[in-house]
Amino acid sequence: MSGQAAKNQSAISVTNAKAQAHVALTERYRGPSTEPVGWNETLSVLLAHRSVRAFLPRKVEPWILEAAIAAAQSASSSLNLQLWSVIAVQDPERKARLCLGVADQRWIREAPLYLIWAADLSRHARIAERASVGDDLLDPDNLDPLATSLVDVSLAAQNAAVAFESLGLGFCYIGAVRLYQQELRDELALPSHVVPIFGMCVGYPDPDRPTGVKPRLPQAAVLHRERYDATAEAGYIDRYDAHMYAFQGEQKIQQVIWSEYSLRRLFNLHASEGREAYNAALRDLNLAR
Ligand SMILES: Cc1cc2nc3c(=O)[nH]c(=O)nc-3n(C[C@H](O)[C@H](O)[C@H](O)COP(=O)(O)O)c2cc1C
Incomplete structure (x- = not known):
């Protein structure tokens, strides 16, 4: 491959990578995210989950x-x-x-x-x-x-x-x-x-029975730089509730408010019927007496 052809090839793949990154990040977060500087196939697989x-x-x-x-x-x-x-x-x-x-x-x-x-x-x-x-x-x-x-x-x-x-x-x-x-x-x-x-x-x-990419919380809700900071969290949760509601509508599944639903589910984890057997099994991992 000539020098110019190689240059063109790498320009195309950079453009492709940027396009792939844009699609993957927009699907995951449902909104504009910062333009990634780099991208690769591994990231595409991970984000398409x-x-x-x-x-x-x-x-x-x-x-x-x-x-x-x-x-x-x-x-x-x-x-x-x-x-x-x-x-x-x-x-x-x-x-x-x-x-x-x-x-x-x-x-x-x-x-x-x-x-x-x-x-x-x-x-x-x-x-x-x-x-x-x-x-x-x-x-x-x-x-x-x-x-x-x-x-x-x-x-x-x-x-x-x-x-x-x-x-x-x-x-x-x-x-x-x-x-x-x-x-x-x-x-x-x-x-x-x-x-x-x-x-x-x-x-x-x-x-014939595909599933969409489920949105996640905005990155700023989980990534804390240097020190933990939840001051803007309420806005992130409201935004995410709206994204999840829209996603459920698109997937034609029951629409619920994520923050309310997840509180109920977390409570169920505490109250579930099988918890005693599970607790006992976990104690067994400590080679409990
Ligand atoms: C530890 C764990 C247990 C899960 N159990 C179930 C399950 O019993 N049934 C189910 O349909 N999905 C189950 N899931 C899948 C989650 O519902 C799913 O990962 C979550 O809703 C996010 O959706 P996504 O994986 O499509 O991004 C489980 C996920 C994890 C990590």
């Missing part, structure tokens, strides 16, 4: 699962302890049983692959047993192992999620699994100190 709840009946190829798990294992891990495991469920009957266990969400049944992501301290319990150092290695009153395993499993799962999206697949997290600890324990043969934190249905999105 939307939860997918309608899948084609097409299997996920084994290499894709393995690549996604390699991505998951490439995430940072506190002290490199790697305190997580994932159970891949593809058997339709088992998937259906797991679906019934979690308030029947159709997309779990439809997705060809259902991943159960678990915080896992059992591996270290076995290491301790093999080393004959006893099973009171951890202090059940110290929340650190619990927090560490929750962070580890979340970072790993999100890396896998981005890997799936980069390959043209879609996914949806399933948080309800936390309330069905006993059902999952039985169905998946989980030992103690393994606690399912969320599920993830994975598959090829059905193009």
